[in-house]
Amino acid sequence: GDSVTQMEGPVTLSEEAFLTINCTYTATGYPSLFWYVQYPGEGLQLLLKATKADDKGSNKGFEATYRKETTSFHLEKGSVQVSDSAVYFCALIHTGGFKTIFGAGTRLFVKA
Amino acid sequence: EAGVAQSPRYKIIEKRQSVAFWCNPISGHATLYWYQQILGQGPKLLIQFQNNGVVDDSQLPKDRFSAERLKGVDSTLKIQPAKLEDSAVYLCASSLVTGRGNTEAFFGQGTRLTVV
Numbered sequence: 757g758d759s760v761t762q763m764e765g766p767v768t769l770s771e772e773a774f775l776t777i778n779c780t781y782t783a784t785g786y787p788s789l790f791w792y793v794q795y796p797g798e799g800l801q802l803l804l805k806a807t808k809a810d811d812k813g814s815n816k817g818f819e820a821t822y823r824k825e826t827t828s829f830h831l832e833k834g835s836v837q838v839s840d841s842a843v844y845f846c847a848l849i850h851t852g853g854f855k856t857i858f859g860a861g862t863r864l865f866v867k868a
Numbered sequence: 869e870a871g872v873a874q875s876p877r878y879k880i881i882e883k884r885q886s887v888a889f890w891c892n893p894i895s896g897h898a899t900l901y902w903y904q905q906i907l908g909q910g911p912k913l914l915i916q917f918q919n920n921g922v923v924d925d926s927q928l929p930k931d932r933f934s935a936e937r938l939k940g941v942d943s944t945l946k947i948q949p950a951k952l953e954d955s956a957v958y959l960c961a962s963s964l965v966t967g968r969g970n971t972e973a974f975f976g977q978g979t980r981l982t983v984v
Binding site: 788790792798799800801802805845849850854855856858859860861 | 872874899901909910911913916918923924959961963969970971972973974975976977978
């Protein structure tokens with residue numbers, strides 16, 4: 757079945773460092789891909805999305821490119837801030853599907 | 869646009885008691901989800917509705933959990949009787965249905981349940 761695999765955390769970075777959180781997926785066809793962010797005590801918020809191969813989703817300085825050849829959707833940010841400390845979830849919806857499949861999440865700590 | 873509303877935000881109960889959570893999805897969203905998120909883990913889908921019909925409840929512990937979505941809008945999730953391992957955040961989400969299936973899910977703030 758469809759699945760999402762994320763790099764294990766926690767990831768600890770200093771402020772202004774470069775961030776990469778790896779995400780790979782297994783799915784037939786052409787799923788839509790998402791990154792969600794969860795701040796402490798909050799629900800999940802959609803951060804960015806891409807619905808077809810080679811699409812780049814971006815928001816708040818974060819970017820991710822839908823790579824079908826490597827079945828990946830890695831999250832990147834050029835310069836992280838303390839306020840980016842949160843848990844990040846990669847997710848997919850299979851084309852014509854009805855269920856969002858989530859990865860296990862990657863916790864990010866950013867130190868001042 | 870109003871988001872997904874959930875209540876209560878927090879609930880503490882003793883084991884073997886019952887509890888109910890309420891969710892009001894974004895207006896016009898046909899699909900409604902209940903997820904269970906145990907501390908340190910990703911969300912696990914418990915049940916998914918499309919309008920007032922159940923699409924997927926394969927991971928719902930039906931001996932103690934129940935959910936309904938009367939009239940295809942609001943939904944309630946009930947646990948009776950609760951166990952210690954039910955301590956988690958219960959997230960409600962909703963999404964639009966298009967010709968290509970569901971769009972991205974929008975989440976409420978969740979209800980944090982502690983069973984003591």
